[in-house]
Amino acid sequence: MIQEARLTIDLKCLAHNYSLLRSMLKEETDLIAVVKANAYGADSSKIAHELSKLGTSCFAVAYAEEGAVLRKANIKEPILVFYPQMGQLEKLIEHNLEPALYSLEIIKAFISLLKKKKKTTYPVHIKCNTGLNRIGLSYEEFIYFLKEIDTSSLDIKSVYSHLGASENPKPCSFTQKQIDAFELIKATVIELSTKHPKFHLLNSSGIFNYPELQLDAVRTGIALYGFANRSEWDKQLKPIAKLSAPICQIHTLKKGESVGYNQGWEASKDSLIGVIPLGHADGIGRQYGNGIGKVSILGQSASIIGNVCMDMLMIDITSINCEIGTEVILFDQITTAADLADLSNTISYEVLTGLSPRIKRVYI
Ligand SMILES: *Cc1c(COP(=O)(O)O)cnc(C)c1O
Secondary structure, three states, X not given: OOOOOEEEEOHHHHHHHHHHHHHXXXXXXXXXXXXXXXXXXXXXXXXXXXXXHHOOOEEEEOOHHHHHHHHHOOOOOOXXXXXXXXXXXXXXXXXXXXXXXXXXXXXXXXXXXXXXXXXXXXXXXXXXXXXXXXXXXXXXXXXXXXXXXXXXXEEEEEEEOOOOOOOOOOOOHHHHHHHHHHHHHHHHHHHHOOOOOEEEOOOHHXXXXXXXXXXXXXXXXXHHHOOOOOHHHXXXXXXXXXXXXXXXXXXXXXXXXEEOHHHOEEOOOOEEEEEEOOOHHHOOOHHHOOOOOEEEEOOEEEEEEOOOOOOOEEEEOOOOOOOOOOEEEEEOOOOOHHHHHHHOOXXXXXXXXXXXOOOEEEEO
């Protein structure tokens, strides 16, 4: 019996995933723990503290505010910010966050801010684009940066890039092109610069698929939370999160009565309907309505019926012996967030990061 919707995070599973990943890495390779998007829904402050106890020495987030949240929670380790925006540069310095500089515009803006703040040296990372075409300096811009820009105030801790298809079967010609481009970047730094940055390229799937490319560090997010985008890798990991909620009301419907907005579902026979306090505002989107989404109750499967509402969804419990307060599982370690994602053509990342902060987080 439970009394409200909750995301239960199993910290033993987090520890398992961390140890497994660490054991796959060379001793000298750093593990940068990615805790952006509220640690993929699990609560970044709590997860960062746990990972810190497990030995993590560096964190990464997407935006400056996420780093500020970690600093306010007393996280002391270096924090890399992947996608700092022009309006967030002051905040980086204020909270001692390390930006990834990814364009000449942001490099120039950051250097002038350092000057204004009279900072003689500040840790930064340089992000290069090798084919994902999302964010990063092109090779030509990178050369310009090394040759023409006064980088004396930048303590360049690392130069990195990001693979666009790290989970795809090998050999993958697209990934090989990215790897070759990154090798050229490395060689160029050694040739043109007196600085000695670290180099990194791999995300979670990359750790499994390209062990030979661990380099000086890896940036792992989803694998810490139990997934790696291929079933044989997923099997070695343990999903940390279970999403469940109680049945908060039961209705007895006569044949022909309907359920939900716009009469989304109609009873083809006398039926029992359970109401669950989770809706699209919680991250269980409308795509799971009308029989697409399944939940598990006491080991039996039930369908989500009608349209998912903002705060509630309804399930058909006609053939299930349950009552108000019975726990209904949306995903757990057996039927996982990746399985739920599959039902609506998305990925575990979207399901996990879409979970609203109003769902209570519980840690075991
Ligand atoms: C989110 C992100 C990661 C982590 O990716 P996972 O697939 O979750 O391991 C790594 N690097 C960058 C640049 C990212 O934005």
